[in-house]
Structure formats: C-alpha cells, structure tokens
Amino acid sequence: MIEVLDTDICTDCNLCVSVCPTNVFQAVPDGPPVIARQDSCQTCYMCEIYCPVDALYVDPDPSHVYGLSVEAVKKDRLFGSYRQAIGWAKETRHLRHVDDHFRLPQ
C-alpha cells in the first residue's frame, strides 16, 4: 500500500494524481497532493514509477498500513528503487533493453 509522500522534494506536478487508477491522491492548490484514500490503494506501484523525483514509496503488502516515515524509507534507500530496477532512471538506462525474452525462438 502507498506509504509515504516526501513533501520536501515533491514538485507538486500532480502526475501521481493522474496516473493512480484508484484515485488515491487528492490534488491541493499550490501544494503537494495528499494521500487522501490510502485504503483504495491496490499496490500497483504506478505512482512510484511515474514520480519524476522519487518522492513516493509503496510497500509491497497490499492489506496493511505500516505507517513508515520518510526517514525510514530514505535510510533503507527504498525511494526510487523500483524505477532503478526496471531502467526508468538515468543511471540504469542500460536495464531497459536487457530483457530479450520477446525474441521467441522462430
């Protein structure tokens, strides 16, 4: 479930508001969006991979709230870890093309 939004680095771009399929975030005029409907989260990680500044963290457990703090997620270096794993970060661009499973044997 979505756990934290780091309001210090959030740029108020509201991308997470528009990509979330279950309408979890609420846009706020002149400020970062808020996690308004946490219990609607389906743990799809969509917001996390879209966030351009890695300000969001989604915990893999879809049915419990752990109340993680921004500091705890930072300490474990979890912000942005999914984007990095799939090559959606500049430093890991090379990972974008490592999957060759689509080249099925002819």
Next chain:
Amino acid sequence: MRRAQPNFFLPFNRRGIDPFTERFQVTLRLEGTVRGTGGLRLLGLDCSTNVPGLYAAGDNATREPICGGFTGGGSHNAAWAISTGCFAGNAAADFAAVRATQPPSPVRRLGKAGFSKAGTVVDNEAAIKAVQAEVFPLDINYFRTESALTASLERLDTLWQRLESSGGVSDVALLALRQTAAMTATARWMYNAALARTETRGMHRRDDFPKQDQAQHHRLIVSGLANIAVRSEPVQAASFREAAE
C-alpha cells in the same frame, strides 16, 4: 528471471527475501470474477457491438472466440487486447469518418446508479463489502448450486435496486459509486448465466450438475440491468475461426 520479470522480484527485494533460497508465505487470492472470459459480445472481427459506433477491445470484449469457457490468462489476454485494440480502433476510425459528415444526434444518459436522486446516499464501503460477500465465498462462486446462486442473486438484486436510486454527492463519490455499480452488475450477470448453465463446462462448475451436457454446447448471452435476460446462441465457428487460429 530477473531480466524478464522485474515486477515479480519487487516485493522480495523490499522485504529482503531471496526467493530462490528462502521460504516465504503464500496466500490464495480469489478475485471473485470468472477471470478473463466474458465481456461485451462482438458481432464480428471488426469488434463492433450491437450499439452502432461502439467497438469493444481487450478486457471489455468477450474472449470466448479464442478461449471458449476457459480463462484467457497466460498470454491470450494480452494478445487479445493488442489485436482487438487494432481491429476496434480501425473500425471506430472508419465509423467516425462517416459519422463526421452527418448532423449530430441528441445524446441522453442511460445510467442511473450514482446519477439518481442526489439525496439518496449509499454507504459505498458497505456496498463493496456486500458484493464481495457474494462473489468471494467458494461455496457460492466455485462450488455452484442452484440454491446458493439463487439466494445470492436475491441479495445482489436488492443491492442493485439501492444503487440504481442512489446519487453521488461529489465527483469522487460518484466515481466510486459507478465502480461499485459495475461490480454489482457483473456479479448479477455472472450468477444469472451460472444459473442458466445447468452443467459443468470450462471454468464453470455446478455441484448439482457435475457433468458436461453436450446439449448445452452453446454460448449464453446475458443482457439487461434492472431485468436480466439470458438466451443461448449457437457457437458460430465461422465468423471467429480466423481469430482462433
């Protein structure tokens, strides 16, 4: 594995578990629908429906032409989404090109759930739980019997009547109500079809009719919202043979 399925490893990485050497807990999860089978009935390979100008693709379009009564999980679904998306998109563009030369016709709303009397507010959370209580239990949805399905349908019909007369008090509430109405409608279509099919076939199993009945080798077409009708239709192999091959 890590290259092809990075998503699969995400929860393990976040919990610090090596799935190849360490034990981890597994849970069975029933979504409550007959996964990846039904959907809007297609009239042909252009993905048209019986509403002129409405074309269905992917999860919205029935996958019976390629999967019969079984799940489209494990590649059929994705392939179906991509191919029907192309077919439906082309057909819709052709329709729109012709339609653009004609005068506009009036549009009216058909949906009632969430749009009726604004004062009638349904507890959406409770309504979602009520639908789940009908579609999650294996004793209703998996080990299907006439008595359990009928009793469940009565409760779902009552819920539907309440949803139909409900009104959303805000945009967010309206969206949530429409989603709950969709879940309820799907559950009712599902169980109406399940009652009509007095046999066990594909993913559908009836405890009171455990065998396949050759006389029921047909499709069931479900229609309606307030009143639901089920009719059978012969399997028209010819029109979809190309899709199935």
